[in-house]
Amino acid sequence: MSENWIEVGKLDDIPAQGARIVETKGGNIAVFRTQDDEIFAVLDKCPHKGGPLSQGIVSGKRVACPLHDWKINLDSGEAVAPDEGCAATYPVKMEGDMIMMSLTANEGCPNS
Amino acid sequence: MKEKLVLVGNGMAGVRTLEELLKLGPDDYEITVFGEEPYGNYNRIMLSPVLAGDKTIDEIMLNDEQWYTDNNIKLHKGKKITEIDRVNRKVIADDGTVEDYDRLLLATGSQPFIIPIPGNDLDGVISFRDIHDVDLMLDAAKEKKHAVVIGGGLLGLEAANGLLLQGMSVTVVHLMDTLMERQLDKPAAAMLKKSLEEKGLHFLMEAQTEAIIGKDQVEKVRFKDGTEIYADLVVMAVGIRPNFELAEKAGIHCERGIVVNDTMQTFDPRVYAVGECVQHRGQTYGLVAPLFEMGKVCANHFAKMGIGSYEGSVTSTKLKVTGIDLFSAGDFTGDENCEELVFQDAARGVYRKLVVKDNKIQGTVMYGDTIDGTWYFDLMRDETDITDFRENILFGQAHLGDSGHGDDNRIAMMSDTTEICGCNGVCKGDIVKAITEKKLFTLDDVRAHTKASSSCGSCTGLVESLLAHTVGGDYSVAPHLKPMCACTEHTHDEVRASIKKNELKSIPAVMDLMSWKTAGCSKCRPALNYYLLCQWPGEFKDDSQSRFINERAHANIQKDATFSVIPRMWGGGTTPEELRKIADVAEKYKVKTVHVTGGQRIALYGLKKDELPGIWGELNEAGLVSGHAYGKALRTVKTCVGKEWCRFGTQDSTHLGIELEKMTWGSWTPHKYKMAASGCPRNCAEATIKDFGVVCVDSGYELHVGGNGGIKVRVTDLLCTVKTEEEVLEYAAAFMQIYREEAHYMERTAPWIERVGLTYVKEKMLDDPEGRKAAAERFLFAQKFAQDDPWEERAKGGEAHEFTPIKKIS
Numbered sequence: 031m032s033e034n035w036i037e038v039g040k041l042d043d044i045p046a047q048g049a050r051i052v053e054t055k056g057g058n059i060a061v062f063r064t065q066d067d068e069i070f071a072v073l074d075k076c077p078h079k080g081g082p083l084s085q086g087i088v089s090g091k092r093v094a095c096p097l098h099d100w101k102i103n104l105d106s107g108e109a110v111a112p113d114e115g116c117a118a119t120y121p122v123k124m125e126g127d128m129i130m131m132s133l134t135a136n137e138g139c140p141n142s
Numbered sequence: 143m144k145e146k147l148v149l150v151g152n153g154m155a156g157v158r159t160l161e162e163l164l165k166l167g168p169d170d171y172e173i174t175v176f177g178e179e180p181y182g183n184y185n186r187i188m189l190s191p192v193l194a195g196d197k198t199i200d201e202i203m204l205n206d207e208q209w210y211t212d213n214n215i216k217l218h219k220g221k222k223i224t225e226i227d228r229v230n231r232k233v234i235a236d237d238g239t240v241e242d243y244d245r246l247l248l249a250t251g252s253q254p255f256i257i258p259i260p261g262n263d264l265d266g267v268i269s270f271r272d273i274h275d276v277d278l279m280l281d282a283a284k285e286k287k288h289a290v291v292i293g294g295g296l297l298g299l300e301a302a303n304g305l306l307l308q309g310m311s312v313t314v315v316h317l318m319d320t321l322m323e324r325q326l327d328k329p330a331a332a333m334l335k336k337s338l339e340e341k342g343l344h345f346l347m348e349a350q351t352e353a354i355i356g357k358d359q360v361e362k363v364r365f366k367d368g369t370e371i372y373a374d375l376v377v378m379a380v381g382i383r384p385n386f387e388l389a390e391k392a393g394i395h396c397e398r399g400i401v402v403n404d405t406m407q408t409f410d411p412r413v414y415a416v417g418e419c420v421q422h423r424g425q426t427y428g429l430v431a432p433l434f435e436m437g438k439v440c441a442n443h444f445a446k447m448g449i450g451s452y453e454g455s456v457t458s459t460k461l462k463v464t465g466i467d468l469f470s471a472g473d474f475t476g477d478e479n480c481e482e483l484v485f486q487d488a489a490r491g492v493y494r495k496l497v498v499k500d501n502k503i504q505g506t507v508m509y510g511d512t513i514d515g516t517w518y519f520d521l522m523r524d525e526t527d528i529t530d531f532r533e534n535i536l537f538g539q540a541h542l543g544d545s546g547h548g549d550d551n552r553i554a555m556m557s558d559t560t561e562i563c564g565c566n567g568v569c570k571g572d573i574v575k576a577i578t579e580k581k582l583f584t585l586d587d588v589r590a591h592t593k594a595s596s597s598c599g600s601c602t603g604l605v606e607s608l609l610a611h612t613v614g615g616d617y618s619v620a621p622h623l624k625p626m627c628a629c630t631e632h633t634h635d636e637v638r639a640s641i642k643k644n645e646l647k648s649i650p651a652v653m654d655l656m657s658w659k660t661a662g663c664s665k666c667r668p669a670l671n672y673y674l675l676c677q678w679p680g681e682f683k684d685d686s687q688s689r690f691i692n693e694r695a696h697a698n699i700q701k702d703a704t705f706s707v708i709p710r711m712w713g714g715g716t717t718p719e720e721l722r723k724i725a726d727v728a729e730k731y732k733v734k735t736v737h738v739t740g741g742q743r744i745a746l747y748g749l750k751k752d753e754l755p756g757i758w759g760e761l762n763e764a765g766l767v768s769g770h771a772y773g774k775a776l777r778t779v780k781t782c783v784g785k786e787w788c789r790f791g792t793q794d795s796t797h798l799g800i801e802l803e804k805m806t807w808g809s810w811t812p813h814k815y816k817m818a819a820s821g822c823p824r825n826c827a828e829a830t831i832k833d834f835g836v837v838c839v840d841s842g843y844e845l846h847v848g849g850n851g852g853i854k855v856r857v858t859d860l861l862c863t864v865k866t867e868e869e870v871l872e873y874a875a876a877f878m879q880i881y882r883e884e885a886h887y888m889e890r891t892a893p894w895i896e897r898v899g900l901t902y903v904k905e906k907m908l909d910d911p912e913g914r915k916a917a918a919e920r921f922l923f924a925q926k927f928a929q930d931d932p933w934e935e936r937a938k939g940g941e942a943h944e945f946t947p948i949k950k951i952s
């Protein structure tokens with residue numbers, strides 16, 4: 031897996047409680063930064079009707095989808111109950127202030 | 143070591159408290175529960191439908207034993223606590239089981255009152271309180287014929303109806319001359335009695351039971367006047383008594399119930415009590431809604447959050463007898479200072495009475511068609527001044543101008559496939575199924591599970607009625623003052639007041655001081671951002687991450703994640719130059735759809751986010767700026783051509799509209815805000831369904847407020863007529879400012895005015911010219927900081943991170 035790591039950008043390129051997208055051939059990946067500077071990468075496609083999660087409001091470790099307000103957990107990609115569904119997540123890590131991401135989705139989500 | 147919490151009484155209030163506690167602090171306590179009944183926790187309310195054969199015991203279980211295991215709760219079922227040793231902090235059960243506690247919760251419910259007459263202990267004399275009683279009744283119904291129910295109240299009638307459906311011949315014996323005298327007035331009670339007689343029940347009114355006769359088993363009931371009737375089964379349903387024997391024995395202060403304070407604490411600070419067993423501010427309660435409110439407050443204190451307080455409840459009643467619709471709440475008899483509004487249609491079997499004092503509803507009784515029950519109840523609880531719609535109030539909320547989902551909303555008669563929620567396509571059957579299968583209690587639960595009522599909200603009343611109809615009681619009753627959202631206990635008004643008083647100037651500051659339970663959510667953060675911005679114009683630094691995407695990106699997001707662009711067209715007017723520019727831009731950016739909006743301007747659809755700053759820059763070249771079609775902000779000011787061209791025009795409505803728009807554009811408001819100016823009463827600009835509308839007349843300008851099209855059409859109220867354009871502008875600014883300062887976030891002017899009353903708005907706008915002028919000035923001051931075109935800023939490179947990917951991988 032580790033050979034897949036790519037540089038995404040600096041921590042400060044993403045506003046706290048916000049997201050930026052990485053455009054890939056396989057679709058956009060949303061890279062989120064929480065209030066506590068945790069970073070998560072999630073496929074930018076809501077499990078409900080494909081809404082762009084990167085455009086949602088980030089509170090704690092959740093994002094509210096901008097289209098119909100489903101809440102998605104950033105760490106697992108899973109929708110908060112009672113909604114059901116899951117968006118693929120991607121490994122991320124920090125090297126200094128550089129955000130690194132792998133393009134190989136984490137296992138566990140049928141959507142990946 | 144975790145603290146130990148022991149609950150005595152495995153009923154509705156106690157377990158509800160635990161559920162609330164588990165939500166707040168799942169690991170705070172080691173929990174033990176004692177229940178005298180040999181089951182998990184069930185929905186006592188639903189015993190009536192079980193008796194009537196509509197439900198089974200399995201269907202009414204709320205928490206089976208697995209739930210206790212899953213939550214690490216030790217359940218001692220079938221064990222009754224007989225002693226509390228407060229010195230050593232132990233409870234002792236009838237079988238000798240002993241448990242220690244650090245905190246104790248008493249939720250021992252009530253006991254049915256048994257009339258002290260000879261024969262009350264014979265076999266076949268029972269009450270109606272628990273599963274055991276229902277089992278006895280169902281068994282009796284199999285072999286026996288004659289049932290006598292003593293008591294013509296809620297419980298007695300539900301028991302009688304059930305036994306009748308089980309095939310028994312049933313006589314209801316009642317001491318008074320009307321049924322349910324504590325909930326119904328005479329006309330409604332008479333209608334009820336007639337319907338129940340038609341179903342086959344017999345009544346003996348004003349009959350005082352003297353003795354129950356029989357050897358071992360009941361045979362007859364005898365009355366004071368000497369008459370006797372046959373009985374194989376006697377159900378006593380004459381009332382309940384709070385069950386506080388255990389507490390009293392332990393030396394805890396009790397009067398008519400266990401006395402508790404506003405945090406549900408008894409006189410022993412380690413001991414709390416909730417439910418029917420308590421007496422709070424002199425009141426005892428016998429319905430679940432207040433008990434659930436108590437549970438919430440109590441859990442809050444167990445979780446050491448220390449902010450909830452229980453201040454008593456207003457309750458309402460429904461009768462769970464299929465085919466009978468009745469609703470009652472509050473004081474429905476009134477005193478000499480009250481007025482009665484009555485509507486009666488004997489042919490349709492409909493009766494409604496409202497008791498009104500100082501133009502506020504004190505109580506209501508409804509029979510036959512109860513769809514407006516929840517509305518009246520809300521008006522009563524919120525103490526809304528009804529002066530402005532009093533003449534129509536008896537016809538129901540549908541007649542206040544709702545053209546959409548108004549009529550024929552009789553829940554019971556709807557088929558399962560009737561669509562209730564038009565936004566999400568949810569049918570009656572889906573909702574009922576979710577409520578029963580998933581055991582939902584509140585409107586929020588139903589929204590979360592079915593999506594019904596979660597979008598535009600126009601079906602909320604219907605969903606509430608369905609909920610009441612399906613679960614029976616008054617589950618749908620929301621707490622007296624609704625918190626902003628699940629993140630806080632505070633109401634919108636409390637938050638606004640605190641921002642002002644404590645000079646809070648950032649979202650984290652508000653959340654800190656007001657003990658937010660979470661990091662906020664997509665409901666409260668935009669609201670807080672708005673409240674701060676409105677309170678501290680020029681000072682507060684807008685938190686764009688707390689704004690919905692449309693407002694953050696200054697364009698409307700579409701279902702395919704593209705955006706639309708709608709430039710302002712002042713007062714609905716445009717020029718060839720602007721149109722040419724729009725055409726050029728539409729071609730250059732390959733815009734998929736060009737649409738003339740409902741707001742008199744042109745929208746371009748299907749733009750990618752990173753194209754937005756570019757297209758804005760080009761539109762700016764022709765002087766086109768943001769139309770804020772995406773914002774809780776001033777939207778459009780529609781106009782007609784007015785006296786400049788129209789043969790009927792009385793004033794220059796186009797010019798006036800443009801002036802209004804120039805003054806107000808860029809302003810953020812609690813919800814979107816629309817205006818219009820029509821040149822004469824033909825009203826071609828539809829000014830009377832706008833938040834602020836002007837209808838020009840020969841003598842000046844009529845000012846109309848609080849209208850909207852949309853989900854529930856509301857026609858404006860006429861505020862006043864003024865003579866000059868300057869006055870129009872002053873009134874417009876003042877009205878908008880008062881709305882900005884006082885409405886709840888996401889509340890349009892229409893519901894705001896319905897909540898506070900037109901009279902209130904008139905007082906501020908008309909009776910207090912100084913206040914009005916000051917409000918207008920505050921508005922103009924705030925506008926100094928609001929009138930920068932957000933598109934121009936971004937076209938020049940502002941907020942670039944918002945519009946560009948952080949990386950592209952080809």
Ligand code: SRM
Nearest residue numbers: 698706737738739740741742743771850851852853854890
């Ligand atoms: C674009 C437009 C439709 C069109 O192509 O004509 C439109 C589009 C939307 N309207 Fe509207 N409304 C548009 C004119 C209207 C009108 C007509 C008017 O303004 O005279 C009304 C009824 C009048 C009124 O508001 O009182 C209207 C009543 C609504 C409502 C119901 C509001 C209510 O209080 O009941 C909503 C829902 C809401 O705001 O929660 C809504 C919501 C929406 C939203 C924002 C739905 C959403 O959240 O995505 C739509 C955004 C589409 C988009 O991205 O552009 N739209 N909408 C119109 C833009 C007008 C403009 O130039 O700014």
Ligand SMILES: Cc1cc2nc3c(=O)[nH]c(=O)nc-3n(C[C@H](O)[C@H](O)[C@H](O)COP(=O)(O)OP(=O)(O)OC[C@H]3O[C@@H](n4cnc5c(N)ncnc54)[C@H](O)[C@@H]3O)c2cc1C
Nearest residue numbers: 151153154155178186222223250251417418428429430615
């Ligand atoms: C047939 C029926 C229909 C009803 N319909 C409605 C309705 O439509 N709407 C509405 O709002 N309300 C209705 N109610 C009232 C509602 O059910 C009660 O208000 C509610 O159940 C009270 O909750 P509670 O927890 O205080 O008491 P309970 O639910 O009675 O729970 C108390 C529990 O404590 C146990 N207990 C008592 N003492 C001890 C002890 N010493 N040790 C161990 N355990 C003990 C009892 O066995 C009982 O299980 C109805 C009630 C009945 C009986």
Ligand code: SF4
Nearest residue numbers: 565598739740852853
């Ligand atoms: S534009 Fe308005 S009416 Fe049309 S679908 Fe969207 S919200 Fe509904």
Ligand code: FES
Nearest residue numbers: 076079081095098
């Ligand atoms: S697409 Fe995300 S909630 Fe509907």
